[in-house]
Amino acid sequence: MSRITKLRTIRIAERPNLIWVEVETDEGLMGLGETFRGAQAVEAVIHEQIAPQILGSDARQVEAISRQLHTPYVGFQGASAEIRAASAIDLALWDIKGKRHGIPVHEAMGGANRLEIQAYNTCAGYSYNSNNVARRVIGQQDAPQGPYDDQLAFNTDAGRLATSLIEEGYRAMKIWPFDVFAAATGGQNISLVDLKRGLEPFRKIREAVGDNIEVMCELHSLWGALPAERICRALEDYGVFWVEDPINKMHDVEALADLRSRVRVPICGSETLSGTTQFRELMAANAVDVVMLDLAWCGGLTEARKIAAIAESHRRALAPHDCTGPITLMAGLHLALHASTAIYQEVVRATLSTWYRDLVTELPVIERGMVKAPVLPGLGTALRSEVKLRADATLRESA
Template identity: 30%
Template sequence: MKIVAVKPHVVTEKLKTTFGMSQWQWESRASCLVEIVTDEGIVGWGECFGPAQGARALIDSVFAPLLAGADPFEHVALWESMYNRSREWGRAGVPIAAISGVEIALWDVIGKALGQPVHRLLGGRAPDAFHAYASAFYYGGDWQDDLEAEARSLLDQGYRHVKMKVGADLRADIERVHRVRAALGPGVLLAADANRGYTTAEARLFARETEAASLWFFEEPVIPEDLAGYRELRASVAVPIAGGESMFTRWGFAEMVETRAVDLLQPDATACGGLRETLLVAGLASVHGIPTLPHVWGSAITVAAGLHLATALPVVTPSLGRAAPVIELDQAPNSFRGTLSDLAIGPVMTVPQGPGLGIEIDRTVIEAYRA
């Protein structure tokens, strides 16, 4: 089998309602989807995290020519070739995200060629179902103004794991956390994500002022480059500290993991290098006693890849009471999450059992939103 085409597709959606994180507002959603076509007619799909146009440019000009005529089963060697080629643009950020999308598409091709779901190829064991945690309570927009109403909606849908946005205004954020905790009740796990919006001192104050809310974890409290700040914070507060979505490849994660800067690691397979790279990062973290809970934020392709990945994550410390990983499920507007494929998305999800990623892509959605 040979690769005959690597096609990046950029899709863009202008949102009717904006939503915000600690440092910016989103007025649109865009994604770079990767399609790999083989000479046997097998098509695989992947997705790149981050700036879609940049990923498309690199795939078109650099990685597609590199993969032309290659055997997709040599995906490890192909990854190494792309990674070595990326040195001219940097081995972090958009180049690695572009490689990630290609790598996921290669897994989809291989699974379809073998008639096996990706989780079987990864050696994972699929549970009956995975619970999802709702990544919700964004800033701004009419649909997020009433925290209590949003909490009721999530509860009515069946979510029992929730993450909320903080990091924009310290005092207001503390109040928001207590409001959301009261609205959700004590039986729901609640995490907070600052999207690197605080200084270390602000993050410490936030953690201490929200201790009564019994947060599940506190994500990206400070900028990802400030690993000393991560370690200082982790040593001074009770809430588990999480991070890693802004890191790339096992080399980029090494210091964060080896210095135990976090309690919970959050690599994103569509950003950090792909499925295999995420498992390598998770294996490194397990050596240092750090569990991995991958970041998932994209279309149905990303969600499907996250479900397969979750089946093969290393268990840091076996325990009879240890629960399966919980899959992140973004609640902000995104047509590519719900309509791009036939994947059933909700508070409880099953791992697709069809070959490859196990989902069917609706090309009419790609054409409707093509940039």
């Protein structure tokens, strides 16, 4: 038996949405998990609800613990603190599993289908999505914070941005130039003028680099069905690889399937969903072409590998999400290497080059746009020791 003896959470004020959990066992192993958004709420769930349930449990029983934590009486949707907390615990248990056997998690799951996978760069900036305030509109008036301020770049010179990505070996990128126009109507309409403005970055990319880079369009679940269809139809001429989360309720599979039947661009979804049931319904309705999932939100690796199996049975491509934290990225990479229909791993070069590396000991190795398989046991990384010693760190333990 490998008895769980302690749960420890760590969060820092500089990144108020991020929280890490360390799970310790009586065999001297420690696993690291992570989740994102509402860190204080997740902290409370871990110590006040989860700790009494799993302290003393056998850490080897990952499936049983996942099933126990993934079915709370309330809060079972992906948006809940309960599922985010359960996801973080699950990632830590898989980290322990790999370390116990001295193998990477992708091997612990049954082995890799590939030892590298293509990356696409989400064109976010250095501080994108890193605090509790709404995403600010980025525009011409902003000054770049560094060479990889890619959100500013796609709003100002998308052609040059695409060229820089190709020079580094990336062959795919994701942008979201329509977001700024949603607020005017609550996402219920988009004018022809705004539509054409939103199309400008795609035009500039094709003008600069032709068809030498794939371009994904993120719509962030901001739109009603009518404007989503108008945007998707307009994007057909630019050969976008997918349109992601086009409608404002991605669990509405009927509306999403209807949209997919009306347009010729592939539809991707959704990082906002949780658990096998929601994803099964999404695929059964033929509502998506590409399955996007976030391992820190959907239930962890245990639930994610089941979702990946459903995607395989429906012959749907898989693409793990990352725009939140380094542990989620590492976990998503292990799944992307293992899952048979995975085609991409999302990365953000701005965060990889700055604050991700300040938090953890190891990050994915990317060479000419390909992400290499981690070789260290478990998830293959750990929090840097100085993170817990920071003046803005909050640590809490249950034992």
